[in-house]
Amino acid sequence: MIHLPIERQRVCELVANHLIQQISDRRLKPGDPLATERELTQTYGVGRSSVREALRILESKGLIRSAGKGTFAVAEYANPLQHSVRLLLTLQEIALPELFEVRKILEVEAAGLAAARRTDDDLAEMARRIEEMVEGLSSQERYIAADLQFHLAIATATRNRIAVHVMQAIREALHRALASIFQIPGSPQQSLAQHKEILRAIAAGNQDEARQRMREHLLRVEGDIRDALDAGA
Amino acid sequence: MIHLPIERQRVCELVANHLIQQISDRRLKPGDPLATERELTQTYGVGRSSVREALRILESKGLIRSAGKGTFAVAEYANPLQHSVRLLLTLQEIALPELFEVRKILEVEAAGLAAARRTDDDLAEMARRIEEMVEGLSSQERYIAADLQFHLAIATATRNRIAVHVMQAIREALHRALASIFQIPGSPQQSLAQHKEILRAIAAGNQDEARQRMREHLLRVEGDIRDALDAGA
DNA sequence: GCCAATCTGAATGTCGGACAATAATACCGT
């Protein structure tokens, strides 16, 4: 009988795990205000230090958010991957070109899957996001947001939530770089046209076409960003 | 002049960020023993609570690891993504089939990229891992480990570190399911043969062939696992 | 002289108290 190394669980970890379980069970829903430290202290019968360390753990996992007064159970789109990708970037464990490449792999394939699985609602959502991009041509912020939403709509249409999360995390990390394309003359208009082509292919259920259109789109955007950086540097 | 909401930085966050910076600068290398809480307290001139909360933050990000006596700066393969994927699983925010699908997308494309970029060292590494799988045919643990290493070697050959990290995280989450194939009669031998085909295609620099072989391999493994689960259930 | 048991010290894990700063609430005077 081999006893694996016994990992002593700290009290703060027990509290953290219990809270995670509650969030997982939807007993704590996104946006709900969390109990105060004092209440948690009494509920679990532990010291305040342990409660606070548990909260720090949840916070660093992106599950809760300290908003001045009171800590809230966040989630909504709780995406721990975003934190992780950010961390890997600051650790210089990964670099932007690598993120672009993985993004290309995932989004191209996602377009193909979306063409096979999309519902009418998905198509409507994508069309709506394209509308928003048209309206947002005068506002960088709105344009970029709508662009992100369009690509996320495609990811959603794959019915693969991990794909959505990974894509979201990568795009968040690339946010700055992606925002810069708005400054490139003609780029937003071209993206718009390409988005429409992608949507058409997805609506037609043509997987190969959707993949190809998405690949073209991403390659062009990448080229534009490279040009902009070269010119700026 | 618009002042963005001032995010009050907690002391523990300042300490955590400073330590992250030191790890990022390689001033703290993987395996190095971290300063004691008392030392950190004196170094930064803050209270022990703050130091401890900072350590909990780093720990939950997977940057350090408490090993009974003394906390160590970990990493070497510090992979925050592993924690995140695990968390998403426990939150039931994602499910295993979705992970299998993303794995397929990434690994198939990785095989293609590896065929284009692999060095002789990469090929030698892959061959070595196949050898290990042969030797490990009698030991589930060794076989599974060698299998993982073979696939990671392919990822490494892509020269895309984020791909390596994501694949590693997904495989870690799938570890149980993947380990079960060892129990299926003939499956390890088939995998072995397919691995050799994949390696041959990568060595030949044939991207399409590599992708196709990898796709076949992953589909077969997935089928085996499904069969095993159906039979077991 | 060498080995083993024990003792001591250091470090972590945990609790509780104390205090400042800040935000929400209640209260009160006009």
Next chain:
DNA sequence: ACGGTATTATTGTCCGACATTCAGATTGGC
């Protein structure tokens, strides 16, 4: 009823205390 003030609640931070556990030194036995 309204505005301003007082009170309270909560977080952020520090500090002290104690149990536990582990490493290394000390010491005792053979």
